[in-house]
Amino acid sequence: MIDALEQAEAAVAACFDTPVWAAGERDLVAALDAAHRIEQRLAAVKLALVRELDGRGTATAQGASSTAVWLRDRLRLGVGAGRRLVELAATLDAAPTGVRDALASGLVDVAQVRVIADTVQTVHGTAGTEAADKAVGVLVDWATRFDAALLRRLGTRILDHVAPEIADAATEAALRAHESRTARDRHITISEQTDGRLRLTGILDTEAAAALRAAIDPLTTPTGPDDTRSAGQRRHDALADVCRLALRTGELPERGADPAQVVVTTGYDPLARQLSTGTLDTGLQLTPEAVRRLACDAAILPAVLGGAGQPLDVGRQRRLISGPLRRALVLRDRGCAFPGCDRPPRWCDGHHIRHWADGGDTSLDNAVLLCGHHHRHLHHGDWAVHLGGDGHPEFVPPAWLDPEQLPRRNHYHRRR
Template sequence: MIDELARAENAVASCADAAAWALSERDLIAVLDATHRLQQRLAAVQLAAVRELDGRGTAVAQGASSTTAWLRHRLRLDVSAARRLVGLAASVDVAPPGVREALASAAVSVEQARVIADTAATVTASAGPEVAEKAVGVLVEWARQFDPTLLRRLGARILDHVAPDLADAAAAAALAAEAARAARDRHVTISTQTDGRLRLSGTLDAESAALLRAVIDPLSAPTDPEDTRCAGQRRHDALADVCRLALRTGELPENGGDPAQIVVTTGYDGLTRQLGAGALDVGLRLTPDTVRRLACDAAVLPAVLGGAGQVLDVGRQRRLITGPLRRALVLRDGGCAFPGCDRPARWCAAHHIRHWADGGPTSLDNAVLLCGHHHRHVHQSDWVVRLGDDGHPEFLPPAWLDPDQLPRRNHYHRRT
């Protein structure tokens, strides 16, 4: 299989160097069709590999918290794309064979295969595998004419065509399955952009969507004729208002032992002269005006850094003795320090590099932030944690994973 894929890769590479401008319009259309067919055939092979790797537990054995996290790191995908890949591999694996065959023969696209697999799962639950196989055959034929959106709409009443006597009962089952899919697919993704802003995306189930609208709509409604904000800007500001209201309740859960709070960092030289630009403990940059405004209505804890980024002093709160050390860890590591993990600091615990039971001190030089999964993994595996020459954590993989045991670092939380 590897040899065949290598030959296919070489063939595609030779096509990539060809001059598309020299082709006729008819030939260009043929190229488009051929590349599309090839994409679907390759997708079938990739999904089979993903499903087998997932079944073997390869990702967890190599230190990742899940196959999704492992694929994201290895293939440099965003987390939603990695999640879709794992989900589709699982759906196609349990679907009737016709779904895999259709994808491998390029009779359907990847998204059409997803729709057919989901529909087949619903039909199997309500009418059995034999009826599901018939439904797959009909949907594959329809896929020649309809895109995934229309195909899903038609699939909702597929039993009218393949098993009319079961259609009414199956309709109720389909509604239940749709509710289960909505619960499964619900997610919110928060992505940091290069300029420090955040991009929000995701899918809410019906109940959560109703809650969000009930809160956001009145706060984002235009009430002032002189308000020049567009609808998207009003919704943005309404979401910020909701977050401020939540912070003021005092009922939010703690983050790793600290109450909800803001940590602003600034260089030591700038601090001795005047307040300059600041950075939150999650790495986002703030203007001086924003820092001063936040200081008016929030508990801002000063954290002073030296020229090389060492933590010289961290604002103290009397409520928790370990608060300053944890804030220093957050400033240094940013989140889970294990290579390839993007879990934020609020999901992490402090791990003693030299274990407490072995006499290791509770200090910044002997601590590293790890999420729950990687905290357990480091304790139970042969990974070695140490601080590099620059004072930041690095991890030595076990020899079976990397015979050279070259140190690895986490790059998801870097601020520079």
């Protein structure tokens, strides 16, 4: 074996020194196919050697704590890679002969072997030895045409081909088992960071995952050529928009006697001077810009506080863009009015063109619909908005974007 491997190594080295640029396209493709087959055959030999060494206890005899650790030092692999190599060697050793032969012949690769072995084991436990033997042939044939990911998906219906009489019942049983596992494993962990941000981790069951994707996927597409957010940032903003929409419906369960809501406390005079920070009901602070943005489409509840900060008099809510005014705004703007945005009205806030704290009134002539992203963009960016002569919103870009600062409109939403 050593002599054969040394000869193979020399042959491979000679191939590496051959200038590929001189070969024709057909020869290059044939050489690629051959190199791939040899790679898989060598993988089969390597796995057989690893399995034998692991079985003999060579690693522990040489002072290593495990074969994976020994492989790390011997082959300069990561411990995780070494562990996966040992596990795959054991899987291949226990797999049917047809699977080992397929890898040794170069028909399948290592990733496909893992899929075939897992699938055959499932078929054996469900339908018996005869069906498992049939499954090997079917899966190896599929592996010559499909990669490991698609092979795994096709393998979920393997019983249709090798044991159709029990396929439907087995599929239903597998789905119920999967549903039980996902129900058991579902969880969301919310970890508060020291600066007030939250870290979300968890696993959603299949139904909740589908609902989440249906809700946020339409909101994760870039809003235009100037949308520089990363994919992760777009998903973050989409989740925030979904939460705002849920709060806006007013249909969430009450907490105590109050509806579900975000509560921010700030002073009116500093707010009017654009200097006021805000305090959430969690005790965390918001910047003046964030406070003013939230105030655009939020209920304001004026309160008179005593010297110690205790409430002495609480007035009525006012200046909220809601009811008939919001309906008129929706009829006029049909969705986010920012140029190029396709967000529908239900994802939008009402924005005061001249802020209420600056003396702007709550009227159709002083309001515009903006989605969450463009609402933040307008508050933090250099864009300006006003109503054109026909009463529809126009947005003036910053000079660095358009030196002429020609007003732009949203032409996405259909106009009557």
